[in-house]
Amino acid sequence: MSKASTVEAPPATATDALDARDTRTDQTHTLAIKEGAIRASDLKQFKTDDGDDPGLLSYDPAFLNTAACRSAITFIDGDKGILRYRGYPIEQLAESSTFLEVAWLLRHGELPNQSEYDQFVHDITYHTYVHENLRKFLEGFRYDAHPMAMLNSSVAALASFYPSSRNIFEERERNISMIRLVAKVPTIAAFCYRHLKGLPFVYPDNDLSYVENFLSMVARMSEPKYEPNPIFVRALEVLFILHADHEQNCSTSAVRAVGSSHVDPFSAMSAGIAALFGPLHGGANEQVLRMIEEIGNVRNVPQYIEGVKAGKGKLMGFGHRVYKSYDPRARIVKKLADQVFEVVGVDKDLEIALELERIALSDDYFISRKLYPNVDFYTGLIYRSMAFPTEFFTVLFAIARTAGWLAQWEEMLMDKEQKIARPRQIYIGSAERPYEAIVQHRHAAGPRMQKDALRQ
Numbered sequence: 001m002s003k004a005s006t007v008e009a010p011p012a013t014a015t016d017a018l019d020a021r022d023t024r025t026d027q028t029h030t031l032a033i034k035e036g037a038i039r040a041s042d043l044k045q046f047k048t049d050d051g052d053d054p055g056l057l058s059y060d061p062a063f064l065n066t067a068a069c070r071s072a073i074t075f076i077d078g079d080k081g082i083l084r085y086r087g088y089p090i091e092q093l094a095e096s097s098t099f100l101e102v103a104w105l106l107r108h109g110e111l112p113n114q115s116e117y118d119q120f121v122h123d124i125t126y127h128t129y130v131h132e133n134l135r136k137f138l139e140g141f142r143y144d145a146h147p148m149a150m151l152n153s154s155v156a157a158l159a160s161f162y163p164s165s166r167n168i169f170e171e172r173e174r175n176i177s178m179i180r181l182v183a184k185v186p187t188i189a190a191f192c193y194r195h196l197k198g199l200p201f202v203y204p205d206n207d208l209s210y211v212e213n214f215l216s217m218v219a220r221m222s223e224p225k226y227e228p229n230p231i232f233v234r235a236l237e238v239l240f241i242l243h244a245d246h247e248q249n250c251s252t253s254a255v256r257a258v259g260s261s262h263v264d265p266f267s268a269m270s271a272g273i274a275a276l277f278g279p280l281h282g283g284a285n286e287q288v289l290r291m292i293e294e295i296g297n298v299r300n301v302p303q304y305i306e307g308v309k310a311g312k313g314k315l316m317g318f319g320h321r322v323y324k325s326y327d328p329r330a331r332i333v334k335k336l337a338d339q340v341f342e343v344v345g346v347d348k349d350l351e352i353a354l355e356l357e358r359i360a361l362s363d364d365y366f367i368s369r370k371l372y373p374n375v376d377f378y379t380g381l382i383y384r385s386m387a388f389p390t391e392f393f394t395v396l397f398a399i400a401r402t403a404g405w406l407a408q409w410e411e412m413l414m415d416k417e418q419k420i421a422r423p424r425q426i427y428i429g430s431a432e433r434p435y436e437a438i439v440q441h442r443h444a445a446g447p448r449m450q451k452d453a454l455r456q
């Protein structure tokens with residue numbers, strides 16, 4: 001088991017505490033404060049005199065102020081715009097690391113030594129092929145199927161090819177499943193792309209690096225060997241690093257919740273892909289481009305901004321649940337965009353994006369709501385400049401986030417405090433009432449059903 005995938009138990013003693021008086025009973029109870037939090041279960045001691053009272057719940061729709069886990073993987077400071085993977089600043093990783101090195105770091109907690117890194121690259125390289133039946137599965141989709149729907153169902157289908165992956169507490173099984181997912185998701189993604197284009201699938205080329213191989217499976221035509229553009233390779237490597245993990249975002253929370261039922265990792269990852277597909281999450285990069293295409297010309301930007309302020313939609317690629325300052329990834333992506341556009345030339349869409357940002361960052365509507373560009377605002381422009389179709393942008397996000405989802409999934413499994421995720425609710429429905437049929441049921445069910453009906 002990787003030494004870093006376990007979560008150390010919380011500190012035993014806690015000197016800090018919250019004394020809270022329950023005005024219903026005039027009783028005061030003490031809530032221990034540990035690591036900046038109180039335990040929600042400690043609220044159960046607040047009961048009214050009535051013996052049936054189960055005690056207080058905490059109510060936090062969308063978990064705006066609730067920690068669902070303790071994690072050592074990613075640290076974010078939303079006010080200071082800080083993002084670190086296992087303590088390493090994202091700016092330094094983006095500058096000098098590779099996606100596979102980051103994937104190892106996220107899971108194991110430490111950078112790999114040379115032999116670990118070489119072995120990991122070898123293992124990933126030699127697991128990039130998928131079962132031929134999965135290729136046929138993909139060929140069954142319509143020509144205009146959304147690639148995220150194709151990716152989601154294909155990753156879920158992998159569970160049927162590797163039944164032993166359900167032995168999730170055997171490290172050997174977990175290890176090979178994690179290698180298979182990091183290795184095969186790009187292959188499936190590229191196959192989805194080729195299906196949309198009506199082009200024959202290009203199989204993995206083991207002579208190429210992880211990103212070069214992905215671009216080869218996407219773009220190779222009749223040439224015997226794909227010659228990747230080094231600017232695009234480095235740009236995609238950096239974008240994969242930036243998108244690899246982001247603590248308890250919506251899709252990671254979905255992976256942790258589904259994984260907490262102890263289902264296989266392929267099924268848990270497909271839950272993450274489904275959540276990422278949403279336009280408020282990973283689907284935002286696709287929506288940014290559609291928004292820019294809708295604006296059409298930099299002259300229309302002020303009018304579009306006024307529309308957003310009037311509540312006619314959101315400025316896609318802006319805002320974040322945690323970052324209340326500039327998303328540090330957006331800063332890096334913006335620099336990357338400048339490098340890529342030096343190669344492909346600045347286009348009017350970049351001018352529209354820059355004008356949207358300039359106006360938004362000086363307008364009180366956005367400033368007062370702390371709305372800054374997030375990671376999705378510029379990425380779409382880079383992907384588009386690399387000739388990826390708009391509907392494919394979120395697939396690129398999913399390739400990268402697979403590394404983070406896997407690290408978070410394993411950390412959840414190894415965390416002794418975790419159980420199956422099963423939140424409570426505040427019931428606001430009807431009180432008990434007797435059933436009285438209102439309509440005539442054509443096919444009687446229940447006691448009147450004939451005893452041999454089940455045998456028909």
Ligand code: SDX
Nearest residue numbers: 246249280281282284314315316317318319320321369374
């Ligand atoms: C990602 O969680 C993560 O870490 C996600 C992510 C990751 O790496 O995993 O970082 C990736 O998903 C980035 C976010 C991509 N989504 C978008 O760009 C879509 C546009 N952004 C918003 O939908 C929104 O900002 C969210 C969903 C990102 C965050 O929403 P919150 O935290 O729930 O904030 P909110 O919706 O309560 O908004 C607060 C106020 C509201 O105004 P009021 O009701 O107070 O008047 O800000 C407004 C919102 O209407 N607002 C926006 C806005 N985002 C929020 N107004 C205009 N444009 C926007 N983009």
